[in-house]
Amino acid sequence: KAGVTQTPRYLIKTRGQQVTLSCSPISGHRSVSWYQQTPGQGLQFLFEYFSETQRNKGNFPGRFSGRQFSNSRSEMNVSTLELGDSALYLCASSDSDRGGGYTFGSGTRLTVV
Amino acid sequence: AQSVSQHNHHVILSEAASLELGCNYSYGGTVNLFWYVQYPGQHLQLLLKYFSGDPLVKGIKGFEAEFIKSKFSFNLRKPSVQWSDTAEYFCAVIPMYSGGGADGLTFGKGTHLIIQP
Numbered sequence: 001k002a003g004v005t006q007t008p009r010y011l012i013k014t015r016g017q018q019v020t021l022s023c024s025p026i027s028g029h030r031s032v033s034w035y036q037q038t039p040g041q042g043l044q045f046l047f048e049y050f051s052e053t054q055r056n057k058g059n060f061p062g063r064f065s066g067r068q069f070s071n072s073r074s075e076m077n078v079s080t081l082e083l084g085d086s087a088l089y090l091c092a093s094s095d096s097d098r099g100g101g102y103t104f105g106s107g108t109r110l111t112v113v
Numbered sequence: 114a115q116s117v118s119q120h121n122h123h124v125i126l127s128e129a130a131s132l133e134l135g136c137n138y139s140y141g142g143t144v145n146l147f148w149y150v151q152y153p154g155q156h157l158q159l160l161l162k163y164f165s166g167d168p169l170v171k172g173i174k175g176f177e178a179e180f181i182k183s184k185f186s187f188n189l190r191k192p193s194v195q196w197s198d199t200a201e202y203f204c205a206v207i208p209m210y211s212g213g214g215a216d217g218l219t220f221g222k223g224t225h226l227i228i229q230p
């Protein structure tokens with residue numbers, strides 16, 4: 001079974017731009033969640049999608065948004081990028097909608113300059 | 114909101130030493146508990162998980178963890194560590210709501226474990 005695939009692996013963007021990150025979950029997994037990892041704040045939950053519906057959202061500003069498609073693939077968008085958005089963005093998928101085990105992808109390293 | 118506390122940010126051990134990493138969480142209701150490991154340059158991998166039943170759970174690579182509900186703890190243990198266990202270890206919880214839904218994972222800050230040969 002292929003794992004969770006995130007693209008691209010690395011991104012460099014300029015402050016004020018917007019960015020879209022992509023995540024393909026493990027085949028059959030309907031839950032996709034996103035996390036931000038930084039040295040200062042650690043791993044923080046952004047949001048979770050299940051069957052194309054956002055079920056939960058973490059404490060992030062509205063500049064962070066996402067969506068899930070009918071094939072369970074998910075995208076995350078960050079608008080009006082700030083320097084503080086530089087981070088590793090991780091996607092995780094699960095076959096459960098009840099807090100089951102999550103499999104993580106390798107992440108997208110976003111650098112905002 | 115729930116929180117997770119990992120008491121040791123950096124741990125240095127020699128090979129063959131025993132390991133125990135502490136994890137405490139704050140949430141009054143039912144939770145699912147996890148330990149993840151991140152080896153240098155690699156992605157997060159699930160070591161073990163606890164949902165219900167026997168509070169002593171065994172995971173991969175000889176790791177185990179014990180859930181003590183009264184102490185809100187889920188400590189990770191390994192009787193004899195190896196150099197290859199050098200990694201970052203994260204404890205995580207997810208609250209289970211009465212309606213059967215779940216929130217996202219809340220992670221601890223992580224413990225950087227270095228095993229000296």
